Amino acid sequence: MTYIPEARIEARAASLRQQHALVPGFDVEQLLDDLGLGLVWEPIPDEPGSVVLGQLIPEQQLVVLNEHHLDELEKKSGRLRRYTIGHEVGHWELHSDNARSGMLSLLTGDRTWCRTGSADPAERQAEMFSASLLMSRDELLAALPRPPWRGWRHIYQLADTFLVNVTPMKIRLEKLGWMHIDDDGTPVSGAKPTPTQPALFEI
């Protein structure tokens, strides 16, 4: 799997957002249509220790959502479904060059299996793409309360605005360095302060 710098993933998602005039909470299924990707709900067997939420079959230009997890995917206006579709769009944009150019892929087998908690670099890249697509850096910055702020209320509000679950919103803000969890377990604006380096030699 080719290494893709995070900045490039962020830029690719931003370009897609601009191209399709996407706004916070946009309709991900409309985006699939605009990209020419089909969508089907089918039961996909899970594997021991991991849950498969979706798949991308590049050569069929098809996203498959796991019907076994319909309730979970549809909860709270389909926030997990949106994130999963964003993830599959990530595979399409980042890992399916052959299929997108109409050539058969020799590398991917016939589909990507998107398991929760996977350490596979391609899965992590698709996760990052989904986060960048659904929680655009610029729009998030515009929606953030003016610092300093603290409390979960802000995270919940942002999650509602961007139609994502609270956990991915928290992770996104932490990764951007715009929020950290303090020692009391409360979200606080700004990056986590770096502990001051103790002097090697006391004078």
Place this chain on the structure above:
Amino acid sequence: MSAEDQQPEESFGQRIQRLRRHRGLTQRQVAAQLGIDFTYLSKLENDRGEPPGEDTIRGLAALLETDEEMLLAMAGKVPAGLRDRARDDIEFARFLRRLPSIPDSEMREIYKKFGIPPADQ
């Protein structure tokens, strides 16, 4: 039939997906308007499982502004009226069974007699 309806070698599912996109509707919007489950519509569009019932196909045709007879034919559906008459009228049923063996030239004459437009109209 309009130009966007003419796509050779298209399956029933591909047809409804293309027409839905052409109308700018999502799977969920179409499913909600027809009163069917969006997961079911996703399967129809991908030719999974059995084709839907006649009422659903007629609803799809109305919503997607396409020829319902064409959609019924693509889904391999015999209209209920035809089925009912074949059940009640044995001569009609015999006639239906003969239809596949009637030469094209004779069929064209029959179409002409009943004012049935060619498929590309």
